[in-house]
Amino acid sequence: xxxAMERKFREMESKLIKKLVLxxxxxxxxxVGIHESQIARxxxxxxxxxxxxxxxxxxxxxxxxxxxxxxxxVITGEDARALLAALEHIRExxxxxxxxxxxxxxxxxxxxx
Numbered sequence: 001x002x003x004a005m006e007r008k009f010r011e012m013e014s015k016l017i018k019k020l021v022l023x024x025x026x027x028x029x030x031x032v033g034i035h036e037s038q039i040a041r042x043x044x045x046x047x048x049x050x051x052x053x054x055x056x057x058x059x060x061x062x063x064x065x066x067x068x069x070x071x072x073x074v075i076t077g078e079d080a081r082a083l084l085a086a087l088e089h090i091r092e093x094x095x096x097x098x099x100x101x102x103x104x105x106x107x108x109x110x111x112x113x
Contacts, residue, residue: 005062012067013058017043020054 020028025039042053051059061067075083 008062009055009059012062013055016054016058016061 020039020043026036029036029039045052
């Protein structure tokens with residue numbers, strides 16, 4: 001494993017732990033629906049050669065690029081219909097202006113010079 005990935009894992013793990021500290025283990029446990037002591041277990045490895053659950057989650061989030069900016073857009077309902085109608089209007093060829101208007105415009109350009 002390269003050093004850059006390991007640094008990303010550590011940064012994500014640090015973010016998760018900081019957020020846990022800010023929210024409080026009791027509040028997080030209540031929200032998740034588990035006992036507060038389970039949160040403490042998540043923070044330390046269960047076996048000597050293992051990694052903690054939080055580190056596993058950090059690695060998972062880095063692997064799926066959770067923090068990466070998502071450039072996809074979801075448009076539904078009335079917004080989608082309005083966008084489609086606008087795109088249809090743009091796609092249709094525009095009508096040419098009548099010759100009289102075109103002639104007047106070219107005369108104005110010439111007279112301004």
